[in-house]
Amino acid sequence: MDFVSTGGGSLVDNIFLLFNAYDWWVYYSKKEEKNLAKKEREEKMYDQAFEEILFSLDETPIYADSGGDQHNDGRDTNEFGADFETLQGLECLNMEQAKNLLNEHVDQLSSKLHISPSLAKLFLHLNEWNVSAIVTAYSKHTNAFLVDNRVKLAATAALGASAIPSAAACTDILPLSPSSSTSKSSTNASSPISCPVCTHPLPGDHFRSLTCGHSFCQYCWARHFEVQINQGITLDISCMASQCNILVPEALILTLLRPSLHEKYEAFAFRDFVSTHPSLRFCPGPNCSVVMRARESKPKRATCNACGTSFCFQCGIEYHAPTDCVVIKKWLTKCADDSETANYISAHTKDCPKCHICIEKNGGCNHMQCYHCKHEFCWMCLGDWKQHGSEYYECSRYKENPNIGRESAHAQAREALKKYLHYYERWENHAKSLKLESALVDKIKSRIHSKVMTSSGTWIDWQYLIEASTLLAKCRYTLQYTYPYAYYMQSSVSHYYTVISHIIPTGTWIDWQYLIEASTLLAKCRYTLQYTYPYAYYMQSSVSHYYTVISHIIQQYTYPYAYYMESSVSHSRKELFEYQQAQLEAEIENLSWKVERAETTDRGDLENQMDIAEKRRITLLKDFHLSSFSNPTKLDIPPQGGTTVPISTKDSSTASIQSEGEGVRSASMAPLSS
């Protein structure tokens, strides 16, 4: 079933339809009536997903006492986690450094090919800054290369540069040298020539031309550059002659452009250079001018040293593992659905098939040229316009017959909405929790601060702590009962913190550091979990991808289960995902619970919980995110839920997972029947 925004407009009207957990449960059980075994499994899973809701009713941490024996190898998983999530070899460059880096490429190329830096810049910009590729292409077929890079006209290239392309031939094509620019006019330099653009008669030395030989006065060139630059065009400025696509190198632009615009030109050109450089990205942080450099462009986390903004290096949006770049963009657009904006965007815009910039068609024909990358494509089918010609017609016909059964479409839309809301509520909830918890870190810091400040000067005062913990135990008892309530009320929580910090001076900075660590980890886990929801939402539509992954596994393991699961291979993968997601949900809730109420320096329990949560997170990412950018044949994904979770290496913890699942399931019946 395709849930991707069909009939999005009417969905909005239906949002008021009350969707509750019970509806959802009924929907899924009906859908799976035929397969009783599957239904059983699913009920269990979905019930686990209700933990979030149920937890507010049940104040006992569900997972509190599982496996106190596994917090030794926590370090390993953490390091491994950082390893595959964070983009390695990342550098933060300021504008100066980035410019230097680009200039290095330019110098390298210009000295290798004996061409001007300005021409080298053009070549680099058009060829993804790949110096060696340019050198190879240039030395193999110089003329073809020059024509492809819009430095030479196809015709004149054949005539002009003749047989032996050499360094001399190269300097020849430079438009700047006065000799080449005035070759025509030198014969009649005395008599004024009329510029074809402004019609003013001027002496010959006021004229400039590129390799194409189209000669215009320098004042018209300057105005041409000005108009283009004001439209944000820098490196794509071409000759003024009609149907001439020869590009103007930077050197000519800078000599003729009026000085007040130089800065603007340089800024725009720099922006364009960075955007065509495969290993450079602008930091998306507000007012941050840092350029990030990486060895590889992968959908991994990149963090800016200057402003702390963390983003996916590949697409520039917030880091979003395990969801991939295309899906998260879709999801974020969908989530903006509250207003009519998203509907409008989906109805009136499309992404450029080449550079993916969002384009609004506010008139004009279907033959589109992207303002950003100049790619020409068909608005209807998004295909390349060059190969388009006679096929165009098919594109416009496609629109005609979408009306097959309006009623079923409506029903589908409602179901799609239910599904969406289910995921959206969780997503939204995690986003909110994240916000609350980032505030929590600050609160903990200030709490520690006030504790140390009031510990009468001694840093380590364990005697005092014993007394304090007695008092604490008393306080905790009372507060324990107010906490589930307070969890959702930020104001009363902060009140509680300030009260406590006045009453109980205890511990040292170091003693309390673990709390900060814990809340950082909690934020990390919650972040990952937040991004599992868009992943899950689109999972069914990317069946084919998983099918290929799974089929590798079938080949490798010849897993008997897979034979009769053939038709629902992707389904079992989804089950595994949802199982792991639910597990992570549970651990996060537990950890959150513990972090918020940690009032002693006894860190063992909390560290244990941190380990469990982090391992769940790593497992999920390994199974579902890592697969998207590594060789699927290398993957080790046994296609069934319980057996894959690495932390269940010990029998006791496996048992606890199972029993916990059962416990939740029985507990969930209470709110459902009421």
Next chain:
Amino acid sequence: MSALPRRIIKETQRLMQEPVPGISAVPDESNARYFHVIVTGPEDSPFEGGLFKLELFLPEDYPMSAPKVRFITKIYHPNIDRLGRICLDILKDKWSPALQIRTVLLSIQALLSAPNPDDPLANDVAELWKVNEVEAIRNAKEWTRKYAMEN
């Protein structure tokens, strides 16, 4: 507005002295950058016999930026929409400062002779032009009679 550039004066003079056959372009009395244009429908086209009014405006940046041209008379043409906007590459990304009012109007006249439904602006018109050219041409003739021949 600053003084009229030499280029515009020259172009205007030439349009007056050697007008393009079938095209008249007269600058507005109050604004020399605004032209009242009349294009006669080309022979052997469905627009034959019609007189089509257009407006042409030379923006501040002209000739670095393209003139703005729009049909005022209603016309049934795959590359011209209901508001009279024209889908013509030289008015958009293929504009060159070396082009002139004259060349633009000639291109528009040529567009009337050779509609290009593969690059449509009015999708419904383009659709019909491809599916049923006979009917499309009949419509175009009817519109020409209805809107471009009234006196």
